[in-house]
Amino acid sequence: MTVPSGSAFPSLLDPEVGQDPHAHYARLREHAPVYRDPRMGAYLVTTYDAVWEAYRDTRFSTRGYQATLETIHGRTVLSLEGSLHAKNRALLTPHFRGKALDALDDRIHQAAAQLVSEIAPRSAATLTGELIEQGSAGGAVDIAAQFSQRFPISVIAEMLGLPQADRPQFIDWYTRLMAFVTNYAADPDVNARGVRAKQELTDYLLPLIAERRKKPGSDLVSAIVESEVDGYRMTDDEVRAYASLLLTAGGDTTDKAFSSLIRNLLLYGEWERVRDDRSLVTPAIAETLRFSPPSQMTTRLTEEDVELAGAVIPAESIVYLVGASANRDPAKYERPDEFRVGREDLLHTRAFSGAADHVGFGAGRHFCIGAMLARTEMDVALNQFLDAFPSLRLADGETGADVGLRTRGPATVLVETGT
Numbered sequence: 001m002t003v004p005s006g007s008a009f010p011s012l013l014d015p016e017v018g019q020d021p022h023a024h025y026a027r028l029r030e031h032a033p034v035y036r037d038p039r040m041g042a043y044l045v046t047t048y049d050a051v052w053e054a055y056r057d058t059r060f061s062t063r064g065y066q067a068t069l070e071t072i073h074g075r076t077v078l079s080l081e082g083s084l085h086a087k088n089r090a091l092l093t094p095h096f097r098g099k100a101l102d103a104l105d106d107r108i109h110q111a112a113a114q115l116v117s118e119i120a121p122r123s124a125a126t127l128t129g130e131l132i133e134q135g136s137a138g139g140a141v142d143i144a145a146q147f148s149q150r151f152p153i154s155v156i157a158e159m160l161g162l163p164q165a166d167r168p169q170f171i172d173w174y175t176r177l178m179a180f181v182t183n184y185a186a187d188p189d190v191n192a193r194g195v196r197a198k199q200e201l202t203d204y205l206l207p208l209i210a211e212r213r214k215k216p217g218s219d220l221v222s223a224i225v226e227s228e229v230d231g232y233r234m235t236d237d238e239v240r241a242y243a244s245l246l247l248t249a250g251g252d253t254t255d256k257a258f259s260s261l262i263r264n265l266l267l268y269g270e271w272e273r274v275r276d277d278r279s280l281v282t283p284a285i286a287e288t289l290r291f292s293p294p295s296q297m298t299t300r301l302t303e304e305d306v307e308l309a310g311a312v313i314p315a316e317s318i319v320y321l322v323g324a325s326a327n328r329d330p331a332k333y334e335r336p337d338e339f340r341v342g343r344e345d346l347l348h349t350r351a352f353s354g355a356a357d358h359v360g361f362g363a364g365r366h367f368c369i370g371a372m373l374a375r376t377e378m379d380v381a382l383n384q385f386l387d388a389f390p391s392l393r394l395a396d397g398e399t400g401a402d403v404g405l406r407t408r409g410p411a412t413v414l415v416e417t418g419t
Helices: 015-019 021-031 048-055 062-072 082-096 098-119 127-136 143-148 151-160 164-181 188-214 220-226 236-267 271-276 278-291 371-388
Strands: 034-037 042-045 298-302 306-308 311-313 318-321 414-416
Touching: 015 021, 042 048, 048 306, 048 318, 062 164, 062 188, 062 298, 082 098, 082 220, 098 151, 098 371, 143 151, 143 236, 151 164, 151 220, 151 236, 151 371, 164 188, 164 236, 188 220, 188 236, 220 236, 236 271, 236 278, 236 371, 271 278, 271 371, 278 371
Parallel strands: 042 318
Antiparallel strands: 034 042, 298 318, 306 311
């Protein structure tokens, strides 16, 4: 079957579609589960079954990331395939699960405490103290700006053992690198700023990596440079590329996921229920990843002609696996456009492992390595907020509207603390 293309549907790049992509995805799922968007120059795969199948088909290669992520980061586990991908993944994965993750838990709390000292030196040693001060002063507090955009970057900097005084610079690099990755309009100034950020970050990281090889510490950079799998060790540039990727991908997705989590719980009336029953914290995080995943789609490149959902995608085609659409497919989830904490058709106990049934973290051989880290960060942060703000509510008129295409989340989450 020929893949539908052209003007049959508006482009995902159209502004009106960007305001409500889920209505667009619903039409595509029903009428064209594999559709070529001419303006994007790519094929969109939108049904749950087709996305799931493509994730597990090696003919859909991660070479699709080479034009963007490799340009700005270098070669990383995201764009590798075959034995080199397996070795990189085997080397990295142990640092994000089990005992290694348990050890990071303290660093996550330390990163939060450090952030508090920078934001609210006059308040008690809790981030929430600063928010209470602001909220009780009569103004709404933007959770996205005050917490979500800062916390994961602080955690990553703590993990990598990067100096405290340099952290404002990390946020600048993060902002410019993410702008490059999401520059669908191909603005040359945005690209130039991103390339400069890459060089500045490279100049910063390489001497630090060399020093950690000589004098390893307890940080993640030291752990990675000392790790070995089947005689394979990462080069300094590979470690640099991974640190750069972690700074952007790990920061951006957790940032947007936590803002979405707070927004969803408040907007859909679930705050008090989760506050009073903390066994619902994990299901709330899992449902947020299904309902409003920060990573909306992932890129693949077809290695040969591939038939999918009754349509043939030519070799060397860019393909977007639209997980945000798959997660709202009524063929998989009952009333998928409703945010329901604890829904029975979502396996929340497996939502942060390769056995997850949602595709918020991808699936198959490229399932997100940092899924459990993201879960830990969000769990720690949400419990702090629930303790500090039992009566938290959205500010008048605030809906926490989502923005973004490849990654998506609320631009603001204005709240009143109720204190």
